[in-house]
Amino acid sequence: MEDTGYIGTMERINILAGVPEALRLLGEAGFERVVVTNQSGVARGIFGEPDVERVHRELAVRLARHGAAVDAFYYCAHLEDCDCRKPLPGMAHRAAEERGLDLARSVVFGDRGGDMAMADALGIPGILVNEFGVYDGPEPLFRVRTLLEGVKLFLERVHA
Numbered sequence: 211m212e213d214t215g216y217i218g219t220m221e222r223i224n225i226l227a228g229v230p231e232a233l234r235l236l237g238e239a240g241f242e243r244v245v246v247t248n249q250s251g252v253a254r255g256i257f258g259e260p261d262v263e264r265v266h267r268e269l270a271v272r273l274a275r276h277g278a279a280v281d282a283f284y285y286c287a288h289l290e291d292c293d294c295r296k297p298l299p300g301m302a303h304r305a306a307e308e309r310g311l312d313l314a315r316s317v318v319f320g321d322r323g324g325d326m327a328m329a330d331a332l333g334i335p336g337i338l339v340n341e342f343g344v345y346d347g348p349e350p351l352f353r354v355r356t357l358l359e360g361v362k363l364f365l366e367r368v369h370a
């Protein structure tokens with residue numbers, strides 16, 4: 211999604227170009243597509259967990275219109291004192307446990323240092339979708355402009 215700050219309302223949902231195709235390609239390659247997102251706005255009292263879940267449902271509906279899907283959404287509603295706020299790897303561990311995923315054969319796509327740091331914590335590749343923005347996080351495996359570019363690169367050079 212376009213980063214428009216705290217996600218609390220549907221008006222702020224804007225799926226970036228190429229994302230449905232990127233998700234389709236990952237699905238066709240046999241990957242589960244799991245979203246792990248920090249939503250500290252809940253802990254800050256800016257919006258509630260039902261709002262986060264409503265946005266995830268709306269995202270799923272919009273992706274389905276493009277023939278794409280996310281297999282699961284996990285979010286951290288906390289600000290501190292938890293094991294799931296990225297860069298901590300708790301959400302990925304929970305997803306792996308609940309869904310029977312092999313983390314060693316997984317990959318993280320993200321646009322923040324926290325995402326790449328989570329990949330490092332998991333010992334798996336991190337692909338930074340942010341070629342021109344300011345970035346001072348851990349070195350990713352690849353740095354790309356779009357999720358689609360990153361997925362294609364990963365499938366061609368790493369997964370193949």
Ligand SMILES: [Zn+2]
Pocket residue numbers: 286287288289292293294295
């Ligand atoms: Zn948390």
